[in-house]
Amino acid sequence: MNKSEFVDLVKQVGEFETKKEAEKAISAFTAAVEKALSKKESIELVGFGKFETVLQKGKEGTVPGTTKKYKTQDKFVPKFKAGKGLKDAVAAAKKGKK
Numbered sequence: 109m110n111k112s113e114f115v116d117l118v119k120q121v122g123e124f125e126t127k128k129e130a131e132k133a134i135s136a137f138t139a140a141v142e143k144a145l146s147k148k149e150s151i152e153l154v155g156f157g158k159f160e161t162v163l164q165k166g167k168e169g170t171v172p173g174t175t176k177k178y179k180t181q182d183k184f185v186p187k188f189k190a191g192k193g194l195k196d197a198v199a200a201a202k203k204g205k206k
Contacts, residue, residue, distance in 0.1 A: 145186050155193030162187045 109117070119130035141159055144151050150160035166180045190198075 148184065153191070155191050157191040157194055158189045160187050160189075161185070 115127050115131045115134060118124070118134055119127050122130060122133065124130040124133065141151060145159060145161045148161045150158060152158045161184050164183050164185045166182045168177065168179045170177055
C-alpha cells in the first residue's frame with residue numbers, strides 16, 4: 109500500500125470529509141512520533157504497540173570477497189513492538205484468508 113492508498117483508507121476509516129484532512133492527520137501523527145523518538149522518549153499505544161528509541165551497538169566485519177575490514181559506530185534507531193490487539197487482529201485476518 110502506498111501513501112495515497114493509505115490516505116484513502118484513513119479518510120474512510122476515520123470518516124474524514126476530505127483526503128486533505130486525512131493526510132493532515134497522518135502527517136501530524138508521524139511528525140509527533142518523530143519528535144518524541146528524537147528526544148529518546150517512548151510512545152505506548154495500548155493494544156496497538158510501542159514506539160521507542162534503542163541503542164544499536166557498532167559492528168565489525170569484513171567486506172565479502174576482500175580482506176577489507178570495517179567498523180560501524182553505535183547509533184540510536186527507532187523500534188516498534190506490536191501490541192496484543194494488533195497481533196490478534198493480524199492473526200485473525202490471516203486465518204480468514206486461508
